[in-house]
Amino acid sequence: MKNSKKVLIIGGGFAGLSCAQKLAGNDDFQVTIIDRQNHHLFQPLLYQVATAALATTDIARSLRQILAKADNVKVIMDDITNVDPKTQVATSAEESYEYDYLVMATGMRTSFFGNDQWSEHVIGLKSLADAYSVRKRVLEALETAERITDVEERKRLMTITIIGGGPTGVELAGAYADLMNRTLHSNYKNIEGSKLRVIIIEAAPRLLMPYPEDHSAYTKKHLEDSGVTVMTDTMVVDVSDRHLKLKSGETIDTHTIIWAAGMEATKLLNCFEGAPRDRAGRLTVSPDLSIPDVPNVFVGGDTADVVDGAGVKVPGVAPAASQMGRHIADVITYDHKAEGEAGSATGRPEFFYWDKGMMAIIGKNAAVVSAGKMQLQGWTAWMAWLFIHILFLVGFRNKLSVLLGWFFAFVGSKPGARVFTSRF
Numbered sequence: 001m002k003n004s005k006k007v008l009i010i011g012g013g014f015a016g017l018s019c020a021q022k023l024a025g026n027d028d029f030q031v032t033i034i035d036r037q038n039h040h041l042f043q044p045l046l047y048q049v050a051t052a053a054l055a056t057t058d059i060a061r062s063l064r065q066i067l068a069k070a071d072n073v074k075v076i077m078d079d080i081t082n083v084d085p086k087t088q089v090a091t092s093a094e095e096s097y098e099y100d101y102l103v104m105a106t107g108m109r110t111s112f113f114g115n116d117q118w119s120e121h122v123i124g125l126k127s128l129a130d131a132y133s134v135r136k137r138v139l140e141a142l143e144t145a146e147r148i149t150d151v152e153e154r155k156r157l158m159t160i161t162i163i164g165g166g167p168t169g170v171e172l173a174g175a176y177a178d179l180m181n182r183t184l185h186s187n188y189k190n191i192e193g194s195k196l197r198v199i200i201i202e203a204a205p206r207l208l209m210p211y212p213e214d215h216s217a218y219t220k221k222h223l224e225d226s227g228v229t230v231m232t233d234t235m236v237v238d239v240s241d242r243h244l245k246l247k248s249g250e251t252i253d254t255h256t257i258i259w260a261a262g263m264e265a266t267k268l269l270n271c272f273e274g275a276p277r278d279r280a281g282r283l284t285v286s287p288d289l290s291i292p293d294v295p296n297v298f299v300g301g302d303t304a305d306v307v308d309g310a311g312v313k314v315p316g317v318a319p320a321a322s323q324m325g326r327h328i329a330d331v332i333t334y335d336h337k338a339e340g341e342a343g344s345a346t347g348r349p350e351f352f353y354w355d356k357g358m359m360a361i362i363g364k365n366a367a368v369v370s371a372g373k374m375q376l377q378g379w380t381a382w383m384a385w386l387f388i389h390i391l392f393l394v395g396f397r398n399k400l401s402v403l404l405g406w407f408f409a410f411v412g413s414k415p416g417a418r419v420f421t422s423r424f
């Protein structure tokens with residue numbers, strides 16, 4: 001039997017999946033990809049599931065289905081709880097998995113900056129379950145608001161507060177503004193769409209901090225013109241199930257609080273004791289993306305703290321994660337050609353990041369794009385955003401379904417996913 005190496009990939013997100021896809025069909029490797037979910041999730045469109053513009057199945061696809069044709073790749077649904085780099089075994093509650101090469105591609109998780117008790121009242125946005133929870137909370141609140149007559153309580157139920165003014169917060173705020181301005185009035189007979197209150201709170205002096213200042217100014221103006229309350233330089237110090245408190249002492253009565261403010265690396269990385277990390281817990285890797293002194297273990301995607309071969313700090317975005325996944329596959333293949341023990345090759349290729357720019361959508365016909373010298377705002381940026389997001393969705397069926405969903409949501413003002421299961 002051929003002496004193929006065992007490659008274990010933990011995480012079927014952008015980094016893990018692209019690594020598996022690059023090794024697919026190469027029978028020098030027996031690849032196992034493990035994820036605690038059975039699907040690959042296109043997180044950039046999570047906010048559209050949260051705001052009922054798309055269905056959950058539009059932005060996720062079964063990993064098994066994506067990798068069905070790759071005979072050397074096995075897909076396992078399991079939750080890995082420990083890795084022992086000495087014995088080269090990863091374990092879950094019930095199973096253990098041996099490896100020659102390990103790829104850690106476990107992404108990030110929501111972080112409340114030390115206020116873990118807030119998770120009871122605040123919903124993060126990282127998984128399909130989160131997006132569904134947000135959608136349900138908002139739609140359920142609107143149903144109650146439609147039924148009751150208490151004006152103050154109705155106002156509280158119709159207040160959505162988003163903490164965090166980065167791309168996710170801005171995209172959520174824009175989508176709720178669209179909902180409030182274009183569709184609510186025809187669906188609810190007692191409450192008026194214009195009475196939906198959307199508040200976005202950012203601790204920094206402006207929205208979209210990593211973007212050029214005029215994009216931030218454009219975004220603020222567009223949101224405010226759409227009826228969103230934008231609060232910058234504002235710190236949230238406490239939350240409860242009925243309101244949140246600001247550092248200034250002001251209290252905001254609100255039923256829905258969405259957290260779009262912070263992420264930290266997944267806990268599984270703690271298995272690599274003594275490995276260097278950044279403040280968010282990401283492992284700082286060597287230029288080939290392996291952990292220093294552990295050459296057969298690679299870290300890719302959001303969970304890696306990387307400065308590339310050209311000295312560029314690599315951001316936590318989907319294209320960077322995919323590029324890292326493919327690079328790790330190349331290094332593993334390079335190593336194998338050198339025919340030594342896993343991780344013994346010298347002169348491994350360094351990772352270089354190809355920066356394709358950043359973009360955020362703010363509502364219908366409004367977006368910002370920042371890609372080197374190309375700076376776009378408004379309709380052209382919106383079209384670029386739509387095109388890129390369709391292009392990178394996994395699977396033809398998903399692309400078609402999302403295009404149809406957008407057609408009805410944007411053109412026909414009819415978001416298609418307003419159904420949720422009730423408590424009754």
Ligand SMILES: Cc1cc2nc3c(=O)[nH]c(=O)nc-3n(C[C@H](O)[C@H](O)[C@H](O)COP(=O)(O)OP(=O)(O)OC[C@H]3O[C@@H](n4cnc5c(N)ncnc54)[C@H](O)[C@@H]3O)c2cc1C
Nearest residue numbers: 011013014015035036043044080107301302316317318321
């Ligand atoms: C709401 C939101 C909006 C975003 N918008 C954009 C955008 O517009 N453009 C952009 O470029 N980027 C965007 N991003 C960032 C982008 O999604 C990430 O950079 C990308 O998903 C990182 O890929 P990854 O493979 O590192 O991790 P992920 O895609 O997070 O995948 C990690 C996988 O690991 C699995 N996993 C974790 N721990 C375990 C374990 N112990 N056992 C088994 N499986 C495990 C998880 O289930 C998950 O499937 C957004 C992110 C979010 C949350």
